[in-house]
Amino acid sequence: MPKKDPKERIIRVFKKTRRAFLLEYTCAGFVIFLLALAKMKGTALPNIVYYPAFGLVGFAVLSAEWSRIITRYKVKENKIEIVKGIIKQNKKNVYFHPLGFVPDLNVEQSRIQRLLGYGTVYVKGNNENSFEVRDVSRPHKVLSMIEKLIDKNRHVSSMSTAEKRN
Structure with missing residues (x-):
């Protein structure tokens, strides 16, 4: 296996x-x-x-x-998978490494969303690497998780390029 x-x-x-x-x-x-x-x-x-x-x-x-069922966001160590659909699925992989250089990370909440504790997380890199996690509970926690993974992948990639130079 x-x-x-x-x-x-x-x-x-x-x-x-x-x-x-x-x-x-x-x-x-x-x-x-x-x-x-x-x-x-x-x-x-x-x-x-x-x-x-x-x-x-x-x-x-x-x-x-x-x-709720039709859209899922799977967070992995090096990317986020956005899966839309059940039978016919569209899957978009957004890798964290390119996002380490031009990220614009935002949380948007209306007044009602803020009272109820949910919102949308926007991650804007270049056009291909932009995505949003819509209507998720505790969006600030999700944003923090994405920031940490982007930072972790940025450090891993900078360490691997430094090793290649030596």
Whole structure:
């Protein structure tokens, strides 16, 4: 059995947080609450009301969960893999070494995102090495992790070039 490269070891996998879909979950809960309230009051609602209401609830929850499942960010020692899709997948590898020279690292949070503890991390290198980790919990912690990995890869590459010179 071939040995795995230690740089290919997955450190962390990120997905969008459920807090980013609080509106969808709240709307679904509100519709269910209204239907339950009508049932408890003894109001007879026709099926033409129930079916679209449950369809709306299902759509709200499933669309939020689908959006969470479809995009994953796999952080490894030397790169981050951005995988989009389930059956048809697009995979983008962004290596940390080139990011060590022109990184612009930012966290963006709206007021609500800041209260709920999630946000988007932007990493801007040259055009090919730019990416964003959207709607992730504790974005400042994610940013710190990416900064450390970029710095670690910068030092590893500078040490290997110094060894080649000697």
